[in-house]
Amino acid sequence: MAQVNMPNPIPLLMVAVILLVSMSQTVAASDSFMDPQGPIAAIQKTHLLRATALIMVAVVPVLVLVPLIALRYRRRKNSSAAYRPEWDFSAKLEFLMWGVPVLIVALLSFYLWKATHRLDPYSTAFGEDPALRVQVVGLDWKWLFIYPDLGIASVGEFGIPTKRQVAMTLTTDTVMQSFMIPALAGQIYAMPGMTTQLHLVADAPEVMQGENTQYNGRGFTKQKFRTVAMPNDEFEAWVQKVRDNGIQLNPATYQTLAMRTDRDEVQAVLGTAKMPKDALYFTMEEDLFHSILHRYHGGEAVLVDQQPGTASFGLEAQK
Numbered sequence: 001m002a003q004v005n006m007p008n009p010i011p012l013l014m015v016a017v018i019l020l021v022s023m024s025q026t027v028a029a030s031d032s033f034m035d036p037q038g039p040i041a042a043i044q045k046t047h048l049l050r051a052t053a054l055i056m057v058a059v060v061p062v063l064v065l066v067p068l069i070a071l072r073y074r075r076r077k078n079s080s081a082a083y084r085p086e087w088d089f090s091a092k093l094e095f096l097m098w099g100v101p102v103l104i105v106a107l108l109s110f111y112l113w114k115a116t117h118r119l120d121p122y123s124t125a126f127g128e129d130p131a132l133r134v135q136v137v138g139l140d141w142k143w144l145f146i147y148p149d150l151g152i153a154s155v156g157e158f159g160i161p162t163k164r165q166v167a168m169t170l171t172t173d174t175v176m177q178s179f180m181i182p183a184l185a186g187q188i189y190a191m192p193g194m195t196t197q198l199h200l201v202a203d204a205p206e207v208m209q210g211e212n213t214q215y216n217g218r219g220f221t222k223q224k225f226r227t228v229a230m231p232n233d234e235f236e237a238w239v240q241k242v243r244d245n246g247i248q249l250n251p252a253t254y255q256t257l258a259m260r261t262d263r264d265e266v267q268a269v270l271g272t273a274k275m276p277k278d279a280l281y282f283t284m285e286e287d288l289f290h291s292i293l294h295r296y297h298g299g300e301a302v303l304v305d306q307q308p309g310t311a312s313f314g315l316e317a318q319k
């Protein structure tokens with residue numbers, strides 16, 4: 001047999017451990033509801049931990065008792081373990097085996113019911129009015145954030161004030177997409193011609209990743225954005241920055257934006273030196289959101305070259 005030179009496993013293990021630790025640190029920067037940055041994700045976390053703990057009441061005894069019973073009642077000489085081949089019923093055991101799961105399911109249902117209503121994305125229970133209104137449009141492969149009351153829009157950077165409710169209305173101008181900012185709230189689906197809502201509140205200034213969780217083709221992995229929660233004065237400054245440095249979002253620029261391009265590709269066409277490398281800033285006047293929505297409400301199928309998300313729409317980026 002050929003001699004295989006096995007590398008010394010210790011340095012390899014150390015590298016693996018270091019990698020894991022450093023990865024968990026880069027990932028941990030509030031990209032998960034396990035590190036919640038707002039009340040909704042915080043409740044989601046509690047809910048997960050509670051459900052896990054309840055399920056463990058059934059799982060842990062099984063994991064512990066199966067090997068113990070197999071070991072203790074195995075066939076061997078001079079065994080001190082009881083051997084009762086005629087045994088067939090124990091009320092106590094039956095009560096335990098059925099009662100505990102019933103209790104667990106009942107408790108889980110109770111908490112699930114409560115959490116489902118508490119965490120209803122349409123509910124405004126977590127913040128006071130006036131909420132900041134944001135219209136969100138899913139495109140291939142970016143999210144467009146429209147601030148209808150501020151006359152601005154952005155792609156790749158989603159600025160929000162802290163401690164104030166953000167009331168989002170979502171749709172897409174392409175295939176179904178799923179919006180999520182794990183550290184805050186979500187996920188929620190959006191479909192063309194329809195709207196859904198999502199309300200969220202950020203507790204403290206923080207940068208959080210947002211994404212689309214519904215696979216939609218080539219640029220899917222790049223459909224991420226930075227959610228920047230800022231104190232109110234910084235948020236106002238950010239709005240001013242977007243207003244001062246943004247380009248007009250009109251039918252022509254929207255046409256380019258809506259094509260099947262990832263953020264880098266659209267950045268190359270629409271980006272200017274005044275914008276961050278990974279974000280687009282816009283100013284706008286018209287009610288773009290409703291014109292996007294109503295395009296699907298004509299009672300007839302939308303022509304294929306008028307549908308972002310099709311190869312015929314505009315000049316699709318070839319790749």
Ligand SMILES: [Cu+2]
Nearest residue numbers: 190191192194
């Ligand atoms: Cu729908």
